[in-house]
Amino acid sequence: MNLEDYKGIYVFIEQREGVIQNVALELLGQARKLADELNDKVYAMLLGHNIADQAQSLIASGADEVIVVDAPELAEYTTEPYTQAICQIIEDRKPESMLIGATTLGRDLGPRVSARAATGLTADCTKIEIGKKGELLMTRPAFGGNLMATIACKNHRPQMGTVRPGVLFAMDADENRTGEVVNYEVKFNTAKFKVKLLETVKEDTDLIDITEARILVSGGRGIGNEEGFKAMDGLAQTLEAEVSASRAMVDAGYIGHERQVGQTGKTVRPDLYFAFGISGAIQHVAGMEESDLIIAVNKDKDAPIFQVADLGIVGDAKQIIKKLTERLEK
Amino acid sequence: MKIVVCIKQVPDTTEIKIDPKTGTLIRDGVPSIMNPDDKSGLEMALQLKDENGAHVTVITMGPPQADLILREAYAMGVDRAIHLTDRKFAGADTLATSHALAGALRKIDFDLLITGRQAIDGDTAQVGPQIAEHLDLPQVSYLEDLKFDGDKTFTMKRHIEEGYQMLEVEAPCVVTVLSSANNPRYMSVGGIVDAYQNEVEVWGFNEIEVDEKNLGLKGSPTSVHKAFARGLKPAGELYEVETDEAVGIIIKKLKEKFILN
Structure with a gap:
């Protein structure tokens, strides 16, 4: 493999039912920064069916070129058709690096693509930097968030990484940016399509995305019980915030998993994060420490959350x- | 039906602490456990065995002490256990690990291969799909439930952010299972006795079918550039005051940061 042949930062644009997911725009924002530093270009890979009209918005969000793969085979995500499409692009265009959202979709697609392309994939990066030789250095938590590891992929291309939603920042859309939109055709090997999607069922509980909340009112063991959570709800309403929680509260059944903050839950970066009765285990801190303002209340003055x-x-x-809600309501 | 389950021995990461002076992991006294997602995968296999009859094999790749989780699997009710261990596998990243496991799986006949979604020491969720790719088999990840029609078709429930998806796949295939899928059974007393009488097959490079260049450090495209303890930012202000005063301090802070007018 001649590393010099590989160019461009490619971003997988995740869409669900034709709606481009925020994580894709966050990846574009990061890719734009990296590309400016490397004097390279950003390519957005938009896969789906009847989605071409969205290409322009990706240019506004940082892409230099949008590669549109519009095919009925890609109308809904299953592993194999998407893997075939991405791998054909890799073979054809030789990307230097590739970023994918660390969603249930991206974490299904990423490893399949990296195995087929025989390259390295760094999962759930929280930071991407450029090394001395222009290589990407991707930092991620390991051992349940106890340790950070910076991973390099020295001799293989593309250098692949997945990033969780809410970790990176999208750029402000600039409608004056210009770029190219290219329709790309994939030759599918349909004999390998063996998984049949029967239906997608949406559950109400998952409609709230705490990674998009500007203010989070988060509770842990110190909140105690259902009554405590009701009080948190009240405060959240007053502040137009969302309620989230530590793992202990999710395990105890007071709140759904989709509102869990931390290593095994979601990574959040709100403007304001209230940690009520949360001790601050490293697994939790890993998911919220980048919040702009963190206010913690805990009985134990030695709690690590402080x-x-x-x-x-x-x-x-x-x-x-209770008191804070009363005061704010006045 | 023949089922193979990949399991991994991991440190219980909830018990790990960082040495505040050296910034390194304190591993002493941290228990080693069967990875939770893998254990639920194993439970799923054993439930299929209970319902339909199946032969269940577990396989792990790891150092000699990983024998312990294979014994645990015997005590839960598996029929065969394979311990994949060889110095040639050392230093493997996820891709090289998946090549070693795929090499072993080429030597085993199965209808269903189960792995956990991810291991708690790395949280990458890569090895299952990578094995599926090497073996050219379909994959379904993030599995919450699975039904078998008794012939050759599986109906699967896959977790996604907004809810779930129902999928249909024919054997042979690969699935990765979430720990929320079920509550793994305990080891039975008879099983614990048997666990130490049953044979664990130890396989090395010579027992498997794989290109050596794909293994270990050499077969790993990724490498750790550096590892470090999470740097915490300097602690902010801390107050130990009466509730009313505390609330006043919070409100003042919110105004300072323009969150309140």
Whole structure:
């Protein structure tokens, strides 16, 4: 493999039912920064059916070229057709690097593509930097968030990485940006299509995406019970915030998994994160420490959450929630 | 039906602490466990065995002490256990690991291959799909449930962010299972006795079918550039005051940051 032949930062644009997912725009924002630094280009790979009209929005969000693969085989995601399409692009165009959202879709597609292309894939990066030779250095948590590891893919291309939603920043859409839209045709080997999608069922609970909330009111063990969560709900309403929680509260059944913050839940970066009665285990901190403002309330003055909090209050979380809600309502 | 389950021994990451002075992992006294997603995958296999009759094989790749989780699997009710271990496998990233496992799986006849979605020490969720690719088999990841029609078709429930998907696949295929799929059974008393009488087959490079250049450090496209303890930002202000005063401090902060007017 001649590394010099590989050029461009390629971003997989995840769409669901024709709706481009925020994570794709966040990846474009990051790719744009990297490309400007490397003097390289950003390519958006938009796969689906009847989706070409969205290509322009990807240019506004940072792409230099949008590769549109419009095919009925790609109308809904299943592993094999998408893998075939991406791998044909890799063979044809020789991307230097490729970014994919670390969603249930991206984490299904990424490893299949990397295995077929015989290259390296770094999962769930939280930071992407450029090394001395222009290579990508991707940093990710390991051992349940206890350790950070920076991974390099030295001799294989494309250098692939997945990034969780909410970790990177999309650029402000600029309608004046110009770029090219290219229709790309894929020759599918349909004999390998062996998984049949019967139906997609949406459940109401998952409609809330805490990664998009500007303010999160988050609760842990110190909130205690259902009553405590009801109080949090009240405060969240007053602040137009969403409620989230630590793993302990999810395991106890007070709140759904889709609202869990942390290594095994979601990574969030709101403007304001309230941590009520959350001790701050590393697994939790890994999911929220990048929040702009962190206010923590805990009875235990030695709780590790205070090490990441901008403002820490030693006290009873339930009392504080009650009083704070009253004061704000006035 | 023949089922193979890939399992991994992992440190219980919820028990790991960082040495605040050196910034390194304290591994002493951290228990080693069967990876939770894998254990649910194993439970899924054993339930299929209970319902339809099946022969269940477990395989792990790891150092000698990983024998322990194979014994645990015997005690839960599997029929065969294979321990894949060889110095040639050392230093493998996910791709090289998947090549070694795929090499072993080429030597085993199966209708269904189950792995956990991801292991708690790495959280990559890559090895299952990568094995599927090497073996040219269809994959379904993030599995919550699976039904077998008794002939050759599986109906699967796959978790996605908005809810779930129902999919249909014919054997042979590869699935990766979530720990939320079920509650794994406990080891039975008789099973624990048997666990130490049953044979664990130890396989090395010579027992499997794989190109050596794809293994270990040499077969790993990724490498760790550096590893470090998570750098915490300097702690902010901390107050231990009466509730009313505390609420006042919070509101002042929110105004300072323009979150409140």
